[in-house]
Amino acid sequence: MNAPAASLRAAIWLGLAVAIGRGVTRFGYALVMPAMQADLHWGHERASWINTANALGYILGTTSGFVLLRWTSNGRLFRAGLLLTVASLPLMAVSSSFSWLVVLRLVSGLGTAWSFSTGGVLVSQIYANEPKRKGAATGLFFGGAGLGMVISGAVVPAILEWRGPSGWALAWLVLGALCTALVVFPLGIGHGAVSAAEATSDGNGSLRFESSWRVLLGYAGFGAAHTGYVFFIFAWAHAEHLPWYHGAGMWMVMGAAVFSSAWIWKRPLGKWQASNALALCNFICAAAVVLPVVAGARLPVVYLSAACMGASMFIAPASMAVLARQTLPAATWGKALMVYALVFSLGQAIGSWAFGRAADVWSLQWVLGAASAGLLVSGLLAATGLARQNRRSVALGN
Numbered sequence: 042m043n044a045p046a047a048s049l050r051a052a053i054w055l056g057l058a059v060a061i062g063r064g065v066t067r068f069g070y071a072l073v074m075p076a077m078q079a080d081l082h083w084g085h086e087r088a089s090w091i092n093t094a095n096a097l098g099y100i101l102g103t104t105s106g107f108v109l110l111r112w113t114s115n116g117r118l119f120r121a122g123l124l125l126t127v128a129s130l131p132l133m134a135v136s137s138s139f140s141w142l143v144v145l146r147l148v149s150g151l152g153t154a155w156s157f158s159t160g161g162v163l164v165s166q167i168y169a170n171e172p173k174r175k176g177a178a179t180g181l182f183f184g185g186a187g188l189g190m191v192i193s194g195a196v197v198p199a200i201l202e203w204r205g206p207s208g209w210a211l212a213w214l215v216l217g218a219l220c221t222a223l224v225v226f227p228l229g230i231g232h233g234a235v236s237a238a239e240a241t242s243d244g245n246g247s248l249r250f251e252s253s254w255r256v257l258l259g260y261a262g263f264g265a266a267h268t269g270y271v272f273f274i275f276a277w278a279h280a281e282h283l284p285w286y287h288g289a290g291m292w293m294v295m296g297a298a299v300f301s302s303a304w305i306w307k308r309p310l311g312k313w314q315a316s317n318a319l320a321l322c323n324f325i326c327a328a329a330v331v332l333p334v335v336a337g338a339r340l341p342v343v344y345l346s347a348a349c350m351g352a353s354m355f356i357a358p359a360s361m362a363v364l365a366r367q368t369l370p371a372a373t374w375g376k377a378l379m380v381y382a383l384v385f386s387l388g389q390a391i392g393s394w395a396f397g398r399a400a401d402v403w404s405l406q407w408v409l410g411a412a413s414a415g416l417l418v419s420g421l422l423a424a425t426g427l428a429r430q431n432r433r434s435v436a437l438g439n
Contacts, residue, residue, distance in 0.1 A: 051167050051230055052178035056185025058119070058160050058227040061220045062126050062153035064189015064296065067095060069216055070146075071272045072197040072292060075279050079206035081137055085276075085405075089397020092272055094143040096390035098150020103383040106155050107376055115159040115166075120228055122155025127224050131217030134210035154386065158378040160227075161362040165374055169366075176311025176363075180303030183359040187351060190296025192219060198289035255426030256316045256364070257384050262419030263323055263357045264388030269396040269412025270330045270350060277405040281338035291347045298351025306356050315364035316423050322356035323420030325349060331413035334406060358385065 070091065078088050102122065109118055129149035133142065164182040168175040193216065200212045278288040309318045329349035336342040358381075365377040392415075396408045 052181040054230040059185035060189035064186040069193040076206040076209040085400035092393035094146040095150040098147035099386035102151035102154025107379040119159040122152040125152030133213035183355040184303040187296040187299025194292035259423030261388035264385035265392030266415030268392040295347035295351035318360040320424035325353040327416035
């Protein structure tokens with residue numbers, strides 16, 4: 042990478058918010074889910090309602106965030122969402138009540154939506170005048186989820202192997218403690234580079250959203266389809282009787298690949314048309330998801346699948362941040378990313394429930410196959426929207 046590491050410090054620190062909100066809080070549930078199912082006697086559909094609640098919270102966060110940005114700054118909403126997310130983690134261990142867990146996942150989804158969407162805006166603002174670094178900075182921010190996945194993979198399977206299914210509460214407590222330590226860094230950046238970046242924009246411009254509906258539908262489709270892999274691949278590995286350390290290793294490889302995606306996709310994120318990157322990442326993810334379906338639980342295949350999925354899946358939201366930067370004035374980036382996040386979370390909510398239901402009715406193998414097909418279709422939708430991206434304009438209000 043050409044840019045000195047120090048120049049990307051703000052992106053790295055802000056990326057820790059993604060590590061907390063997505064890598065640990067959102068995706069970490071996939072690791073705890075099999076133990077909670079065993080201990081609390083849940084089927085796949087009931088367990089998926091916890092995912093769906095998180096996605097519904099995300100929808101609530103994006104819609105409320107869109108309104109709140111009329112009166113507050115991206116930095117303030119970023120910090121509020123981050124604190125809300127971290128506070129929800131240890132509370133997961135307080136009770137096994139299904140209603141309690143659903144409410145907490147709803148709250149964590151709301152907080153993650155605020156910090157994730159506004160954090161992407163802050164990165165775009167900080168690096169708006171640094172074309173040589175903006176691609177790497179965007180990738181580092183979204184790739185921060187990989188660090189959270191590596192942390193989760195390093196601690197959760199080991200805790201559950203030690204304590205058995207009843208160890209799920211301890212796992213949430215440990216994850217909460219780790220995130221409490223990490224949150225200091227993204228909160229601290231909010232008083233420096235973030236404040237300077239926000240001085241370039243009042244955040245209250247009217248939003249005219251220039252993008253083909255096919256690109257948006259491709260992004261929503263990615264939101265739905267990727268859940269079939271991310272939230273069920275660990276359960277699939279468990280069902281295939283892979284040793285717990287291989288399940289953990291697979292998850293950590295996926296997380297490391299997510300983090301490294303900043304370097305892998307540096308040029309596409311910095312140079313390509315955004316919808317082109319979105320289409321390609323869908324195609325790569327589709328291939329990664331179908332590998333275990335056609336080749337089974339062979340270790341080289343499992344690890345290759347995890348690496349390819351991790352290296353590409355966070356390029357979808359990164360490409361949408363680039364789309365906002367390519368087509369909209371800086372004053373409207375916050376609102377645009379809230380809208381993009383709403384599109385994504387609608388797909389995520391539908392996918393979380395549908396794949397859980399399908400796992401109970403059919404099989405986890407069927408879920409992976411359907412997820413791969415969905416990603417392929419989503420990539421085609423994004424690709425066919427290229428010609429229309431700069432011609433279609435939809436007014437979304439002031």
